Amino acid sequence: MAVHRLCIVGLGMMGGAIGMAARRTGAAMRVIGVVHNQNSIQIARQKGAVDDATVDLRTGVQDADLVVLCVPVRTILEAAATLIPACHEDTVITDIGSTKALIVHEAEALISRMKAKVHFIGSHPITGSEKKGIDAAEQVQLVGAPCVITPTPHTDNEAYRTVEEFWKALGLRTLRLAPDEHDAVLARSSHLPHLLAAALVSMQTPRSLDISGPGLRDMTRLAAGDPAMWSDIAAQNAPELSKALKELGQELLRLANEVEVLGMQGTPGAEAARERIFRFLVDARQRHEDRFLRPAKPVAPPAEASEPGTAVEDPPQGQ
Amino acid sequence: MAVHRLCIVGLGMMGGAIGMAARRTGAAMRVIGVVHNQNSIQIARQKGAVDDATVDLRTGVQDADLVVLCVPVRTILEAAATLIPACHEDTVITDIGSTKALIVHEAEALISRMKAKVHFIGSHPITGSEKKGIDAAEQVQLVGAPCVITPTPHTDNEAYRTVEEFWKALGLRTLRLAPDEHDAVLARSSHLPHLLAAALVSMQTPRSLDISGPGLRDMTRLAAGDPAMWSDIAAQNAPELSKALKELGQELLRLANEVEVLGMQGTPGAEAARERIFRFLVDARQRHEDRFLRPAKPVAPPAEASEPGTAVEDPPQGQ
Numbered sequence A, B: 001m002a003v004h005r006l007c008i009v010g011l012g013m014m015g016g017a018i019g020m021a022a023r024r025t026g027a028a029m030r031v032i033g034v035v036h037n038q039n040s041i042q043i044a045r046q047k048g049a050v051d052d053a054t055v056d057l058r059t060g061v062q063d064a065d066l067v068v069l070c071v072p073v074r075t076i077l078e079a080a081a082t083l084i085p086a087c088h089e090d091t092v093i094t095d096i097g098s099t100k101a102l103i104v105h106e107a108e109a110l111i112s113r114m115k116a117k118v119h120f121i122g123s124h125p126i127t128g129s130e131k132k133g134i135d136a137a138e139q140v141q142l143v144g145a146p147c148v149i150t151p152t153p154h155t156d157n158e159a160y161r162t163v164e165e166f167w168k169a170l171g172l173r174t175l176r177l178a179p180d181e182h183d184a185v186l187a188r189s190s191h192l193p194h195l196l197a198a199a200l201v202s203m204q205t206p207r208s209l210d211i212s213g214p215g216l217r218d219m220t221r222l223a224a225g226d227p228a229m230w231s232d233i234a235a236q237n238a239p240e241l242s243k244a245l246k247e248l249g250q251e252l253l254r255l256a257n258e259v260e261v262l263g264m265q266g267t268p269g270a271e272a273a274r275e276r277i278f279r280f281l282v283d284a285r286q287r288h289e290d291r292f293l294r295p296a297k298p299v300a301p302p303a304e305a306s307e308p309g310t311a312v313e314d315p316p317q318g319q
Helices: A012-027 A038-046 A057-061 A074-084 A103-116 A132-140 A157-169 A179-202 A208-209 A214-219 A229-236 A238-262 A268-293 B013-025 B038-046 B057-061 B073-086 B101-114 B134-139 B158-167 B179-200 B204-209 B214-219 B227-236 B237-264 B266-292
Strands: A002-009 A028-034 A051-055 A066-069 A091-093 A119-125 A146-150 A175-176 B001-007 B028-034 B051-056 B066-069 B092-095 B119-125 B148-149 B173-176
Touching: A002 A057, A002 A157, A012 A028, A012 A132, A012 A157, A028 A057, A028 B001, A038 A051, A051 A057, A051 A066, A051 B057, A066 A074, A066 A157, A066 B057, A074 A091, A074 A103, A074 B066, A074 B214, A091 A103, A091 A157, A091 A268, A103 A119, A103 A179, A103 A229, A119 A179, A146 A157, A146 A179, A157 A175, A175 B237, A179 A214, A179 A229, A179 A238, A179 B179, A179 B204, A179 B214, A179 B237, A179 B266, A208 A214, A208 A229, A208 B179, A208 B266, A214 B179, A229 A238, A229 B237, A229 B266, A238 A268, A238 B179, A238 B227, A238 B237, A268 B057, A268 B204, B001 B057, B013 B028, B013 B134, B013 B158, B028 B057, B038 B134, B051 B057, B057 B073, B057 B179, B057 B214, B066 B073, B066 B158, B073 B092, B073 B227, B092 B101, B092 B158, B101 B119, B101 B227, B119 B173, B119 B179, B148 B158, B148 B179, B148 B204, B158 B173, B173 B214, B179 B227, B179 B237, B227 B237
Parallel strands: A002 A028, A002 A066, A028 A051, A066 A091, A091 A119, A146 A175, B001 B028, B001 B066, B028 B051, B066 B092, B092 B119, B148 B173
Antiparallel strands: A119 A146, B119 B148
């Protein structure tokens, strides 16, 4: 069933993309945006991201069935605390933050302390780019992107279904993970790569930066991300991120030794090292190819303005 | 002055791209390709990469003013040894291998041993992709790409100018570095990123690979490169590559500690760590932006079929 009234808090790149897709697919009958200033109201309307928008958080969430928090991770809980008292009973609230354990547990605690009759379920659609702002919204590829939903033992089933159906109606491939599991997985696949891109560009000399090609450019693209946002994400997922950094750091030291041996050309050690490095590269290529170069898993795109939640095949979950 | 007769040995992605550009810009009056088999002759002609092609290396280089070796680094010296006796006096030979010190020094030694009256000067146009084959040639961006030329104390000035003018006529931005310096720079900006992409994809779990977005995809793109070719490059540049791997590995271990402290939220240590990580990310973003997001340095594109070597401004060198 389509959401009657969807409220999107924060109309940056992701909030804008979600608003546009919700209106285009009919996943929501009416989309209300909450923005920073009067100017942004006009822009959000012109972009087709909302039916209407307001600068007042409490006004925005009034009568909403579903609220999607598209603000930086640092301010999600603050926004939740402000808007929860203004929600009607059974409003479902989700967010799109890149970390989940802290946010989900604190939000549940908040609702319990406030004795509010609303539901909070964490989400994380994994798409977008290092860009910011609603102007980048149209480039966001939602269809086919993974979206992790992170229920807890306290999660209401019907509320979960509302969130799941919403993302599916937008064409995302939903998966279910515990908040802690989400953070462990994303430390590896997303948070580590961001710090790695920064470390890689930082270790370049002026000359090596100048004499570089498309490879270095692509491998350091994530370094263009927002420093404050990524500092916050690192803080919220510190133990898992630290573990992943250590693992990769040690692997690079191992490779450094391997390459050193490889350089002793003509020795039997060098021959063996070459064989191991060759194997390592073959395996890596295979893993990359299997994930990124094969035809995508079959996820039907959302039908234009059709019954949402039915146009999309139930994807295999929890892989 | 345009090259009268250019011979390109190896018509893969790069050889194909160079042939097409040489014909399009008029940088060479006649382009002869040397390919593996009869089939490829037809394909190379159809693609517009050559005027004519042959499977015989010695026939191909006959009467060539300039020979460009576009074969894998492992086979460059072997090809040079075969073709040198078939070249006429003063033929200039260059290559496009990703390592330079070993190749250039061995090629010079070879010419000296053979008492041949030809010139070998190493080149490295830094562009292309992880793809292979002439079908990928059209996507190669030559205009504006850096091209390192690596003369030695033995290099003939006129031969150097021939190589330099050729690359400039194709629109590349030429730079001059000693072969050893080239290898030290490229270890950092290119060879390290290739092994890093492989290490990053290798440390993913099936789940983290599945739950990943465009960031991980782009950061592991180089893992699709040819394993044999990259094993050879690693072997030929082992000391510098090993040094770069060690440096980045140690930096990641340092970041792991920093993030661990960052996670001790509410402590003064965590506050200080956040400030340092924030600064680190700000600096990295700046370096990335300065190199990759600012308008490219002004390099005039080669005029269509005009006098080659004059259409391109002399760029600042050795930066």
